[in-house]
Amino acid sequence: MSPHDELLKRLGVVIDAETLRLALTHRSFAYENGGIPTNERLEFLGDSILGFSVTDLLFREHPGLSEGELAKRRAAVVSTRALASIARRLGVGEYIYLGQGEKVTGGKNKSSILADTMEALIGATYISNDLETARRFVVSLIAPLLADAAVLGAGTDWKTHIQELAANRQLGQIHYAVVGEGPDHARVYTATLLIGGTPYGTGTGNSKKEAEQQSAANAWKVLGPQSQDARA
Incomplete structure (x- = not known):
């Protein structure tokens, strides 16, 4: 073959x-x-x-x-x-x-x-x-x-959604902690989203932007409206 x-x-x-x-x-x-x-x-x-x-x-x-x-x-x-x-x-x-x-x-x-x-x-x-x-x-x-x-949800701008949610709930300042690993030609980035100093989501990607979006998407699973409904 x-x-x-x-x-x-x-x-x-x-x-x-x-x-x-x-x-x-x-x-x-x-x-x-x-x-x-x-x-x-x-x-x-x-x-x-x-x-x-x-x-x-x-x-x-x-x-x-x-x-x-x-x-x-x-x-x-x-x-x-x-x-x-x-x-x-x-x-x-x-x-x-x-x-x-x-x-x-x-x-x-x-x-x-x-x-x-x-x-x-x-x-x-x-x-x-x-x-x-x-x-x-x-x-x-x-x-x-x-x-x-x-x-x-890949077409969704999760970073904007999280920013609006954090502002509405007064959760504190948003910060993305990003680290890169591996050689320059095959670098993988890991981003952790912190709101008010508390980590809510982590994501990985081949670029900082992709990793940040993924971390925001994962944070939405924790903070989004559906999570509020589940706890109600």
């Missing part, structure tokens, strides 16, 4: 070899190899198929949701963060063709590169098969995310 066969097994789709290689070719690799084609056109195509497929699924399965709530859920599961999490779960990063510069700076784990590659793979699935196959592929990828409340 070739490495690409293993990837296709993980994805659960059939993509012809040439189209698959193109879907995995990042522009940094193309630049270092004489300007060969990149996956950007497939990414453009896959982005449209992804948006349509998620919209169709949400519309059909959630007839009671408002337009605003549908839009919020769609934004969460087609976000860079969500797509990158799918790519990491499937181990897509190890198959991406990257230039040396991206390799040494941890490109195979960069959320933007992983998300773009997932969109390119969706486009490649359509090119090698048909729209229905690509739609089913998208549904198989995002269905688990739609059941994950934490992912559905």
Whole structure:
């Protein structure tokens, strides 16, 4: 079994070899190899198929949701963060063709590169098969995310929510204590949200901003309205 066969097994789709290689070719690799084609056109195509497929699924399965709530859920599961999490779960990063510069700076784990590659793979699935196959592929990828409340909150600005909540309840000053670990090309940040000196949530991410948002989201689970209701 070739490495690409293993990837296709993980994805659960059939993509012809040439189209698959193109879907995995990042522009940094193309630049270092004489300007060969990149996956950007497939990414453009896959982005449209992804948006349509998620919209169709949400519309059909959630007839009671408002337009605003549908839009919020769609934004969460087609976000860079969500797509990158799918790519990491499937181990897509190890198959991406990257230039040396991206390799040494941890490109195979960069959320933007992983998300773009997932969109390119969706486009490649359509090119090698048909729209229905690509739609089913998208549904198989995002269905688990739609059941994950934490992912559905990915499009929410938790830092703003926490700031407003802390002000309304007069809990004290907000501070994010952030530390980074690991080499520069694969650094992981951990943020702890303190309000009035008391820690309420911790989060991790590949950037300080991502770690802070995650810590705010976790703090919301402790401080948000739903936690007040549970204690009432």
